[in-house]
Amino acid sequence: MDDEVADMNMALMVDGNAVAGELQQIFGRDMTTAVARCAGCASDAEMGALLAFTRGPGVVLRCPTCRAAIARIVETTTAIYLDARGAAYVRMGSRP
Amino acid sequence: MQPALEWQVGEVTRVRTETPRTKTLTLALPKWMAHRPGQHYDVSLTAPDGYRTERSYSAASEPERAGEVDLTVERIDDGEVSPYLDDVLMPGDQLEVRGPIGGYFVWDVSLGGPLLLIGGGSGVVPLMAMLRHRAAQKAPIPARLLYSSRSAQEVIYRTEFERLADGDGELEVVFTFTRHAPPGWTGYQRRIDPAMLDEVMQSLGNGVRSYVCGPTLLVEAVSNALVAMGLPAGRVRTERFGPTGT
Numbered sequence: 001m002d003d004e005v006a007d008m009n010m011a012l013m014v015d016g017n018a019v020a021g022e023l024q025q026i027f028g029r030d031m032t033t034a035v036a037r038c039a040g041c042a043s044d045a046e047m048g049a050l051l052a053f054t055r056g057p058g059v060v061l062r063c064p065t066c067r068a069a070i071a072r073i074v075e076t077t078t079a080i081y082l083d084a085r086g087a088a089y090v091r092m093g094s095r096p
Numbered sequence: 097m098q099p100a101l102e103w104q105v106g107e108v109t110r111v112r113t114e115t116p117r118t119k120t121l122t123l124a125l126p127k128w129m130a131h132r133p134g135q136h137y138d139v140s141l142t143a144p145d146g147y148r149t150e151r152s153y154s155a156a157s158e159p160e161r162a163g164e165v166d167l168t169v170e171r172i173d174d175g176e177v178s179p180y181l182d183d184v185l186m187p188g189d190q191l192e193v194r195g196p197i198g199g200y201f202v203w204d205v206s207l208g209g210p211l212l213l214i215g216g217g218s219g220v221v222p223l224m225a226m227l228r229h230r231a232a233q234k235a236p237i238p239a240r241l242l243y244s245s246r247s248a249q250e251v252i253y254r255t256e257f258e259r260l261a262d263g264d265g266e267l268e269v270v271f272t273f274t275r276h277a278p279p280g281w282t283g284y285q286r287r288i289d290p291a292m293l294d295e296v297m298q299s300l301g302n303g304v305r306s307y308v309c310g311p312t313l314l315v316e317a318v319s320n321a322l323v324a325m326g327l328p329a330g331r332v333r334t335e336r337f338g339p340t341g342t
Binding site: 010011012013014015016017018020021024025028030032033046047048049 | 101197199312
């Protein structure tokens with residue numbers, strides 16, 4: 001990736017808070033304070049603090065420490081796809 | 097359990113021009129719920145051909161104002177949504193929203209302080225909800241707002257900030273202008289940097305809770321600086337607004 005594209009991606013980045021509505025739609029609860037552990041580097045981050053790339057056809061959430069993709073969300077007219085293979089786990093409080 | 101996140105149709109009851117580029121829409125909501133300051137609403141627009149798009153806007157009002165919420169919208173010239181919200185919507189119009197949303201970038205008086213709020217451009221909106229809530233609760237929690245704008249004309253809520261700070265010894269509002277400072281301005285005239293953060297934070301003492309909201313590059317620079325200055329990363333909450341420049 002050349003520097004210009006990298007800079008543009010960086011400027012377009014938002015954070016997990018920006019997709020709080022989509023996450024709440026999927027999980028039925030607020031997920032921004034749920035903790036995701038990165039399957040790549042094992043760091044923990046609240047999902048609201050994940051780096052979010054939302055300008056593509058779907059949403060990509062990345063680890064703020066190592067930038068690996070933790071989750072991808074794509075919504076079609078009939079279904080929502082959640083690929084969360086980049087998370088070792090997601091921990092949420094038992095009482096939302 | 098929190099109630100399911102449902103779309104509802106709100107009615108625009110007031111439109112107020114804040115700056116040449118920003119307006120505040122007051123929405124009356126049939127299923128209003130008190131928000132936590134910092135939370136946002138998703139706004140959905142559907143075109144006549146069925147094309148649907150959503151954007152998130154932070155609540156600007158304090159949760160003490162029951163039944164309605166203020167959303168302050170900055171006009172992005174080539175935007176899909178903001179020109180409609182800013183130029184077309186009038187009192188009496190309806191708008192589809194869901195919220196309040198998010199539990200990460202939130203502060204209320206129960207969390208205490210001292211509070212360090214740093215905003216760039218329209219990133220000041222959720223910080224204003226925090227300050228209005230703090231004022232409504234008459235909470236004497238030490239608070240500083242450092243607000244970066246391109247010019248004085250682009251400062252949102254300017255007179256209200258002055259009024260809030262005037263009667264409140266624990267609140268200080270500091271402006272910095274990155275392009276054009278008003279004539280005679282003796283304050284900051286540059287992007288936020290570690291020296292500025294250090295000066296603004298000096299009188300706040302230990303245990304600072306920090307909320308940083310604005311364009312992505314500003315948020316990156318400020319949050320990295322705060323952590324480098326020794327604030328625990330868990331006490332530096334960020335909300336990135338994307339590419340809008342200041």
